[in-house]
Amino acid sequence: MQVLQRILKIVLPLILGGGILYWMYRNTDFSSLKHMFLEEMNWWWMILSFPFGILAQMFRAWRWKQVLEPLDEKPRTKTAIYSIFISYAASLVIPRIGEFSRCAILKRCDGISFTKSLGTVVTERAVDTLIMGIMTTVILLSQMPVFTSFFSRTGTKLDTIFTMFTATGWVVTLICGIAALVSLWIFRKHIVFYDKVKTSVNGIKEGVMSLKNVKNVKLFIFYSLAIWVSYFLHYYLTFFCFDFTSNLGIDAALVTFIVGTVAVIVPTPNGAGPWHFAVKTMLVLYGVAETSALAFVLVVHTVQTLLVVVLGVMGFLCLPQNKLEKRIKQIT
Numbered sequence: 001m002q003v004l005q006r007i008l009k010i011v012l013p014l015i016l017g018g019g020i021l022y023w024m025y026r027n028t029d030f031s032s033l034k035h036m037f038l039e040e041m042n043w044w045w046m047i048l049s050f051p052f053g054i055l056a057q058m059f060r061a062w063r064w065k066q067v068l069e070p071l072d073e074k075p076r077t078k079t080a081i082y083s084i085f086i087s088y089a090a091s092l093v094i095p096r097i098g099e100f101s102r103c104a105i106l107k108r109c110d111g112i113s114f115t116k117s118l119g120t121v122v123t124e125r126a127v128d129t130l131i132m133g134i135m136t137t138v139i140l141l142s143q144m145p146v147f148t149s150f151f152s153r154t155g156t157k158l159d160t161i162f163t164m165f166t167a168t169g170w171v172v173t174l175i176c177g178i179a180a181l182v183s184l185w186i187f188r189k190h191i192v193f194y195d196k197v198k199t200s201v202n203g204i205k206e207g208v209m210s211l212k213n214v215k216n217v218k219l220f221i222f223y224s225l226a227i228w229v230s231y232f233l234h235y236y237l238t239f240f241c242f243d244f245t246s247n248l249g250i251d252a253a254l255v256t257f258i259v260g261t262v263a264v265i266v267p268t269p270n271g272a273g274p275w276h277f278a279v280k281t282m283l284v285l286y287g288v289a290e291t292s293a294l295a296f297v298l299v300v301h302t303v304q305t306l307l308v309v310v311l312g313v314m315g316f317l318c319l320p321q322n323k324l325e326k327r328i329k330q331i332t
Helices: 002-025 030-040 043-071 077-093 098-110 114-142 144-153 167-190 194-198 201-213 217-241 250-263 274-285 290-331
Strands: none
Touching: 002 274, 002 290, 030 290, 043 077, 043 114, 043 217, 043 290, 077 098, 077 290, 098 114, 114 144, 114 217, 114 250, 217 250, 217 290, 250 274, 274 290
16 A cells, blocks of 8 residues: 555646646657757757756755754755755655755755754745745735736636635535545655654654744845745746847746746746746746747756756765765864
8 A cells, every 4th residue: 555655646746747748748749849948949048047946946045054053953054055955856746745855855865853854844835935925915016907817817817716606616616625635644654754753743843933032034035035036047048049039128027937836836856837828828928939838848847857967966976975974074
């Protein structure tokens, strides 16, 4: 049963993402996409976006290290960076597993408490959610006509979403919500690290509360904002790779970035499928031809995913050397 559940955790997200991608590209002429990819795309802008993709992960590692310090847990900077690289790559295989893998790496390489580091990850996610909420609210208010059109195109009307629910609909929704919570309670026992977490609730709580003891709050805020600015620039610079997106402006980039970021919440590898659909739909609303929008999301997501893979492999290859260095220092 456990083996089956682990297989499903890998297979189901792949089926979901793959099904959406197949539906989107089922009638696409891939020879024209190949020509665009090789002949029409300005690769210099794509290359220029890479440092910001790397910086986003490095800022996350630096912030994580800062949050761990009040807990008397002091991982080496390069260990934290490598663990973040690996965590993003690991999540391509099993969505969300990266949060656990990076804590396990710090435990293995630098002896950092797994439960404390997991608690700080929860804190980080809360901060990121707050930032995303603020960004989404501001952009939603400034671009309301575009979002209204988006909901209409996808079959959802913002002003009638709640009135569409009958009493039966609310009951069904409640039952589904309860079923989801029960499913989470059942499946949590089968997470690889659950036994460690279950026996150390206080360690997690301590990690969550570490934020109030961060020494340099301004630096923490800077790291938090820098992560999202880097993510955005990593995405925005790709607009200049293509003629049909280079003149859209920063407003369009912000809207598509937010919508794409929200779509990534759906558990597929790196948001594959939901991200493509959401960003493509918004680009079409901004006047980009559907075939061009399909090409944009396919190229950008594929290249940026490959960057995540490369960084993950690099981090994995560097970790054994990291551990060896620690042993040598202990001996000397």
